[in-house]
Amino acid sequence: MADVATEAHVSVKTVSRVVNHEPGVRPDTAERVRAVIERLGFRRHDGARLMRQGxxxxxxxxxxxxxxxxxxxxxxxxxxxxxxxxxxxxxxxxxxxxxxxxxxxxxxxxxxxxxxxxxxxxxxxxxxxxxxxxxxxxxxxxxxxxxxxxxxxxxDNHGGIRSAVEHLVAHGHRNIAFFGDDPAFWTARQRRDAFIATQQSLGLPASPRVSMGPHSPSSVNDALRQWASGPEPITAVITGNNRITLAALLALRELRLPLSLVGYDDFELAALIDPPVTVVHQDxxxxxxxxxxxxxxxxxxxxxxxxxxxxxxxxxxxxxxxxxxxxxx
Amino acid sequence: MADVATEAHVSVKTVSRVVNHEPGVRPDTAERVRAVIERLGFRRHDGARLMRQGxxxxxxxxxxxxxxxxxxxxxxxxxxxxxxxxxxxxxxxxxxxxxxxxxxxxxxxxxxxxxxxxxxxxxxxxxxxxxxxxxxxxxxxxxxxxxxxxxxxxxDNHGGIRSAVEHLVAHGHRNIAFFGDDPAFWTARQRRDAFIATQQSLGLPASPRVSMGPHSPSSVNDALRQWASGPEPITAVITGNNRITLAALLALRELRLPLSLVGYDDFELAALIDPPVTVVHQDxxxxxxxxxxxxxxxxxxxxxxxxxxxxxxxxxxxxxxxxxxxxxx
DNA sequence: CGGTGGTCAGACAACGCTGTCATGCCCGCA
DNA sequence: TGCGGGCATGACAGCGTTGTCTGACCACCG
Structure with missing residues (x-):
């Protein structure tokens, strides 16, 4: 800026005025300054400017x-x-x-x-x-x-989970499993608690099948295998986030289990999986x-x-x- | 920093030395300065520092x-x-x-x-x-x-497309369509040209079915419907990027066309589509x-x-x- | 006891810009 | 002719740091 000022025979302040389109510069002066700026390839240093301005x-x-x-x-x-x-x-x-x-x-x-x-x-x-x-x-x-x-x-984690449970119940499910993320996460706890609360309020069987993470495909696999057999086998699964949905899909496919599924988080290709995956969409x-x-x-x-x-x-x-x-x- | 200096009865430069762990400060002085820094909650202004350092x-x-x-x-x-x-x-x-x-x-x-x-x-x-x-x-x-x-x-766009074509040909395909993105994109042109070149070098039928974007699901739909019927119907499709792969999957599903597919770009759920989608993976x-x-x-x-x-x-x-x-x- | 060298500390300018205030000039009016 | 006022411009300080240089002090040496 000092260089420009020298070349244009003005003060740095005037250059500053031109650069910032401040009023109070005669048009021909401004033009002269602009020409020098152009010629020298001057660019204002935003760091300095912003530091001045706080x-x-x-x-x-x-x-x-x-x-x-x-x-x-x-x-x-x-x-x-x-x-x-x-x-x-x-x-x-x-x-x-x-x-x-x-x-x-x-x-x-x-x-x-x-x-x-x-x-x-x-x-x-x-x-x-x-x-x-x-x-x-x-x-x-x-x-x-x-x-x-x-x-x-x-x-609205609670509302999201509730809508998922209600949807499954409306389609005749009564034994539903929930796979949540690591309970260290607030959202994971919220969704788990919402699952349990909704089950109770809908009068579903107690002893809910809940498995909290961190989850790997194999941990999901193990739990699913167990809960899908034995007395009161589950017929549906709710997954607590996009990664777990993915793990569950892989597990369900591998185990060839005919379980219903509602995932938390929409994902780009949810509509292309067979069957297309019902999800709770948070935006x-x-x-x-x-x-x-x-x-x-x-x-x-x-x-x-x-x-x-x-x-x-x-x-x-x-x-x-x-x-x-x-x-x- | 000036405040810290005053409180600690040193100069700003000494504060600067302490903050930057520069040598040449007596331990007790440094300790005193650090105490004041802590008490006042001083934090160095990185903007000013970086401006000085360029x-x-x-x-x-x-x-x-x-x-x-x-x-x-x-x-x-x-x-x-x-x-x-x-x-x-x-x-x-x-x-x-x-x-x-x-x-x-x-x-x-x-x-x-x-x-x-x-x-x-x-x-x-x-x-x-x-x-x-x-x-x-x-x-x-x-x-x-x-x-x-x-x-x-x-x-390696060329190599990627070549591997896709070769894979399809190895599985008996000879009439393959290519859906590319807007040819304004260099990558789109590269992949298109690679497709055409590979077809020629493998001795496939001329008059390649190539459709460049920008594509919507419906534009893919139209082209597919046309090429899948009539003489020399296509049996396979190569898509030029992840978005087009998605559009093609939707179209193939809607049209119930039994075409093979290789997509460009891997996507998270490619393995979960039915059938799992073969892709060219760029990392x-x-x-x-x-x-x-x-x-x-x-x-x-x-x-x-x-x-x-x-x-x-x-x-x-x-x-x-x-x-x-x-x-x- | 004077000189030398090392250690610790501070004064000052500078980084590149802008806000504030001062200055000089010209115009118009009484 | 003198003066108030508006306009164009510039000088200067300061934003918060750090690099450079200088200086005070002390220990140690011959």
Whole structure:
């Protein structure tokens, strides 16, 4: 900028004015400056500019695994909201480790990102002090966190599971198994509890068949084999997330068991499996969008009390939820 | 930092030394400073630090659509490489628009990201001048770009298509259709040309059935219906990317056509479709990793000539490629 | 006891920009 | 002619750090 100023015989401030389209520059002066800028290939250093202004026009998204379709849809939605507001998005993956998440969040705070959307790895809010001290707005997604109240976007896990159970019951099932993720995850516990509660409220047999993860295809396999034989064999399965649905599909196919299935999380090819898989759809894009919008509201000065938004789920009925006579292929 | 210095009765420079673990500070002084830092909750402003040092420890990834599994896997891989090198990753989506891509890249250059990985929207290298002037290293992925030679990571489109055709021919197919993406895409043209060339070299009938996109399920539907009847009906289909594979699967199911299929791009549930879908697997994670590694090599001062790396593809044989008697369900 | 060298610490400028305030000029009006 | 006011421009400081250089102090040596 100093070089441009020298060449154009003006002060740096005038160059700054031209670059920022500030008023108060005579047209011919501006033109001269622009010509020099063009000739020298000058580009404003946003880092310096933003440092002066105290904002970075950058927000961050912290998730577990960017390759997981759930998070990649979230990421795309958040990036979109950021882009239309002229912000950049930094994505970081904590790989499910609370300590890494803490380190990642602190690094982002040190960079003075304007705000952060986090899918928290656990409920401990380990970065709370840092966030509080730095006044960095944060929005939690998918899972709540203890400690200082923060904006939180959740999915209606209870409603989702209930709709799944009710759907199966409506098709004559009474012995249903539930495969949940690692109970260390809040969502996994929510869905498990919702399953048990719904079973009770519908007057289904007690001693629910519930198996919590972490699950591998073989662990699902073992449990299925056991529960599908013996007294009161199960006739249907509910899986607690997309990965477990996949494991269950593989297991059902391998065991050639004619069980019905409702999965949690929609997936791209659910309609192409035979039979097409009935799923509880939570809308990751909508959740990401909502989270980003809430974050930007805070950035724009919204000082209202932290709020928790529960996004509805939707049961997408395909064929796998009805009573079946032949095995999943 | 000034506050800390005052409180600890030292100069800012000494605080800086402590924060950066520089030598030359007496242990008791350092301890005193650390105590004040802790008490005041001081955190170094990385923006200022990085501005002083001229590096941002940030790289960027520009893709078409973060929600597309191909790109989300790339993104996860690049982020991983960045993280293990203490860099942050900014992801941006150009939504397939060359002009938006240009704007995005220029914004990133203005932020002085240390380097950029781009899946270019077209071959025009419209940001070449800016990149050249700013000396920002760039690595192109998946598609090459004209102009200044740059590091480029490609996938072996020709080999991939050849393996698909050969596989089908080995199973007795002679009339094969090819559905490619919009020929505006370099990869789409590559795969189409490879298809035609391979057909010729294997001595298959001329007048190849080739339909280029952009494709919708219904456009695939129409073409399939036509080619599957009449003289010399096709018995197999090759699809040029994951989206088209999906469209073709839907169409084949709807039309109840007993055609064989080989798709380009693996997808998570390819093994669960009936029949399981044979695919040409290109490894997006490996490509992303390779691109990031190449970028970091440049950041570390590698001045060697720009190179183009072609990553191998692998045919994953499932059941959909053999000769079929019954329709895809 | 003066000189030498090492250790610890601070002053200052600079990174590249922008906000604030000051300055100079010209115009129009009384 | 003198003066107020608007317009175009510039000087300067400061955003929060770090690199460089200088200086105070002490120990040790001949």
């Amino acid at each position: 904002r970075t026009f950058t927000i961050a998204l912290v998730v577990e695994d960017l390759a997981n379709p759930f998070y990649s849809q979230v990421s795309a939605a958040v990036e979109r909201e950021a882009r239309i507001r002229q912000h950049q998005l930094i994505t970081a993956s904590a790989e499910g480790s609370p300590s890494r998440e803490r380190a990642v969040i602190e690094a982002l705070v040190d960079r003075r990102v304007d705000g952060i959307v986090v899918v928290p790895a656990d409920e401990s809010a380990s970065s709370d002090a840092v966030l509080e001290a730095s006044h960095t707005p944060i929005v939690y997604m998918d899972r709540p966190v203890r400690g200082t109240p923060r904006d939180t976007i959740l999915s 990751p894009a909508a959740m990401g969008q909502k989270a980003a919008q809430q974050l930007f509201a805070r950035l724009l000065g919204d000082e209202s009390q932290a709020q928790t938004v529960v996004m509805p789920t939707r049961l997408i009925v395909r064929a796998s939820g009805v009573r079946r006579g032949s095995p999943i292929r | 590096r941002t420890f940030t790289i960027a990834l520009v893709v078409e659509d973060l929600a597309n599994p191909f790109y989300s896997q790339v993104s996860a891989a690049v982020e991983r490489e960045a993280r293990i090198r203490q860099h942050q990753l900014i992801t941006a989506s150009a939504e397939g628009s060359p002009s938006r891509e240009r704007a995005v890249i220029e914004a990133l250059v203005d932020r002085r990201v240390d380097g950029i990985v781009v899946v270019p929207a077209d071959e025009s290298a419209s940001s070449d001048a800016v990149l050249e002037a700013s000396h920002t290293p760039i690595v192109y992925m998946d598609r090459p770009v004209r102009g200044t030679p740059r590091d480029t990571i490609l996938s 997006p994670a490996a490509m992303g990793q390779k691109a990031a590694q190449q970028l970091f090599a440049r950041l570390l001062g590698d001045e060697s000539q720009a190179q183009t790396v072609v990553m191998p593809t692998r045919l994953i044989v499932r059941a959909s490629g053999v000769r079929r008697g019954s329709p895809i369900r």
